[in-house]
Amino acid sequence: MDQYRVFGNPIAQSKSPFIHQQFAAQSKQLMNYQSEWVALDQFEVTVQKLIANKGKGANVTAPFKEQAFALCDKLSERAKLAGAVNTLIFSQGSIYGDTTDGIGLVSDLLRHQVQLQNSKILLLGAGGAAKGVVQSLLEQSPKSLTIANRTLIKAQAIAQQYPNDAIEAITFADTEQITFDIIINATSAGLSGDSLPISDQTIKCSNTCYDMVYGKDQTAFLKQAQQLGVEHIIDGLGMLVGQAAASFQLWTGINPDVEPVLESLRAQLT
Numbered sequence: 001m002d003q004y005r006v007f008g009n010p011i012a013q014s015k016s017p018f019i020h021q022q023f024a025a026q027s028k029q030l031m032n033y034q035s036e037w038v039a040l041d042q043f044e045v046t047v048q049k050l051i052a053n054k055g056k057g058a059n060v061t062a063p064f065k066e067q068a069f070a071l072c073d074k075l076s077e078r079a080k081l082a083g084a085v086n087t088l089i090f091s092q093g094s095i096y097g098d099t100t101d102g103i104g105l106v107s108d109l110l111r112h113q114v115q116l117q118n119s120k121i122l123l124l125g126a127g128g129a130a131k132g133v134v135q136s137l138l139e140q141s142p143k144s145l146t147i148a149n150r151t152l153i154k155a156q157a158i159a160q161q162y163p164n165d166a167i168e169a170i171t172f173a174d175t176e177q178i179t180f181d182i183i184i185n186a187t188s189a190g191l192s193g194d195s196l197p198i199s200d201q202t203i204k205c206s207n208t209c210y211d212m213v214y215g216k217d218q219t220a221f222l223k224q225a226q227q228l229g230v231e232h233i234i235d236g237l238g239m240l241v242g243q244a245a246a247s248f249q250l251w252t253g254i255n256p257d258v259e260p261v262l263e264s265l266r267a268q269l270t
């Protein structure tokens, strides 16, 4: 049977095996998809072992997305811009790398009927999570894509990668002077219990607040947005399933149905 893996460290929490097993069952694909913990210095060896053992593809999660990027023989344009890879395809002795996080985010926003075209989007954060979605957001032709980050220079470095007048970099303080339709949190602030320095007024003016983080309980950012009456409040579970769907499509050519998988994952959240 064709072998697929998700590589990470840690990996026990990964929902990818469940998601891909559901996608495979839906479309009657014979696929063995497992998670695998990889020692920090064993990534390349582990990928080569998989290729030698009927490996057809793999997902890659923290902290290996940059190592995966460096290992590929060929890369998608998206992956080149992100500097990271979350999907590997093994074919005829070569390794192709792509990144599907941006597709996952965009497809989830569109699934919620959020209008991206001609919208003013604020992306909070300039780490790996933010970098991975910029190209996909720009492909939707927003009116503007503004990246705000605590360390301004990191947001500026991302903006400079794109020859697109719609993209700009600002500080959190600058967000006070501008209104946005959509605010996307790609920082890790909430994970460490910190709150985001974004004012109630800025949040209130938006129609959508999206947090790439998800959990049983709503994140602090989404709670704040809900209390302020923002129309669309969305967490990152749909992005997770969406990026998996895009990987599955790259491997099999089949576009799986995300809805039932998302529903069962939501019910399993602890």
Ligand code: ATR
Pocket (backbone or CB within 6 Å): 124, 125, 126, 127, 128, 129, 130, 149, 150, 151, 154, 186, 187, 188, 189, 194, 195, 196, 197
């Ligand atoms: P990831 O891969 O999840 O994006 P990362 O590359 O470490 O992780 O990036 C974390 C992001 O969250 C960065 O944009 C970081 O801001 P800095 O670039 O200024 O470090 C942001 N972040 C983390 N804690 C934050 C906080 N308490 N307030 C605001 N931004 C924070």
